[in-house]
Amino acid sequence: MHYTLRPAGLTDAAAITDLLNEVDRIEIGRPETDLHTVEADLKRPDVDLERDSWLAFHDGRLVAYGLLWDESAGERVDIDHYVLPEHQHAGQLLLDAMEVRALDRARSNGAARAVVHLHLNTEPTLDTGLIEKRGWSVVRRYHVLRRPVDPAVDLVPEVPSGVRLRSCVEEADRSRVHALYQSSFAEHFDFQPRGYEQWLQDVDADVLDWSLVWIAATEELGDVGFLLARNDREAMGWIRSLGVVREARGLGLGGLLLRNAFAAFAARGRDTVGLGVDTSNATGAPALYARHGMAVHFAVDTWEAVLP
Template identity: 35%
Template sequence: MQPGYGIRTPLESDLPAILRTVNAAGRAGDATAAAQTVDEYARIWSRLDTGRDAWIVTGPGGEIAGYGHLTAEPGEGRAHADAYTHPGHEGAGVGTRLLELAETRAAGLAADAGRTLSLVNYVYLKGASERLLRSRGYRRTRVHQRMTIALDGPLDAPVWADGVTLRASTGTAEDLRAVHACAEGAFGDRWGAGPRPYDVWADDLLYDGFDPSLWLLAEREGRIAGAALCRFRDVQGEPAGEVSQLAVRREDRRLGIGRSLLLASFALFAGRGASSVGLDVDSESLTGAHLLYARAGMAVTVSIGRFEREVPGATADGPGARS
């Protein structure tokens, strides 16, 4: 890094300032990016040893110029690195230093696990971050797309197949477990997906801001056939909708349930004052989800690459060695 920049361990009191940097970096890459929240990061931090798994880069004036953390899934053979550079500090080597710290930490975790880990990074394509990763031996393994639709005009109405009805989740434990079963069954053919126990799934989706009235469920023959799991986000200071998951059971596909759930989500958000709705999708979805979203009027705003590099366990003399 350039002179005047430093590294330190983040403190809980840093979270608001960290989020300002994270959100500024997100908006610089995609104007439609939803703002991350303190609650979301507090949840992430609850899974980390922030003394070893998270880093702040300070600028010459002591401001937060960059932030990064590493989350590991040694049992799955993966670790995920997230790093953000404030736009005002690009070109100072902040991103490179955060990547080096993540790689060194991943090497230590690989040694502890006794196996090679695949270190995963997600970055906007065709930018400095992609060039940095490629220069360090990362390969692109997938492309995801951010898609949005503005809610500033007439919307198509959902058309439900015979025998299909729509309701909102009740938010009860029984209902949520039924939604989980539907979602897990639907995503069984998603690239890179593995089964997620209820507790893991719930930890990802059921935290501050969860509103069961925004979870739309399509029922058929007495069971949940599909689900649109939605939430509100903030995009440039305006309320916006987010479809976190859209799932249809395999045996209930080809009935238009996915499209109808999506259109019902648009109507729900429009009725509650949202300016837009967004979601993330695999550009090579085996179910053609990205094509369904496009036909419903959503457009790609940015492409995000998944990059991976194998990180072997540390050796006594290697760059990942620990003292």
């Protein structure tokens, strides 16, 4: 088959969303990609669309899409890659270009190599045998979890004595959430430190509903935990991140924040809440989510290649 390749532009967002939803239907049984999510990816400040994005067309139809970005300013580079099952050669053409570009970006950061990560559904449309031959291997597994919520059942939890929850409405509170995120996630796999302004861009601060972001504090320790959720995904309410600093773990604050989010989403008319979790998370997060009724929706593997 003959394929036409070109970079993506912002005007391609709708077509890319359609492609990703077609991949969703194959991999997880229903479309779950929103247009605004694709647009946000294309607008990332660490993406040069002319050099860091790829579209592959066959007979005028978009059949593969790739995006590359660099959060680390070092050797770590991330890519997204989507291809329809019957167009594996198009997927390989994109991988050829993306690997070259990944090494170029890492070297421009002063690194001698590129460590590239790609997240794929555990039953992906991409033939993983093709990337195994290129030296890629799985280094981590994540679960996307979901749970039904009901306003009659998921009520605002009672806050224990000595604990306080507050919504993140003031600028100072946003800064505190950033600091808590950096502290509580510092030991997590693949964590990339982010400055405050970079983090605001990551969470789409300009459009984020900050009333769905909460800080947990104790009388003894002060601000020690946070939960950042968003209500702009069509498929379900989404908990983007939940963290508690090391010295406050084991006090039940993670569960409190989680139940508070369930209640908030239920009150807003949502029927499902989801989140993603590293299955090898050492802080006990998978068990916490299981205790609160969250079940596996689908699984995602992190594939890694070290170039050259």
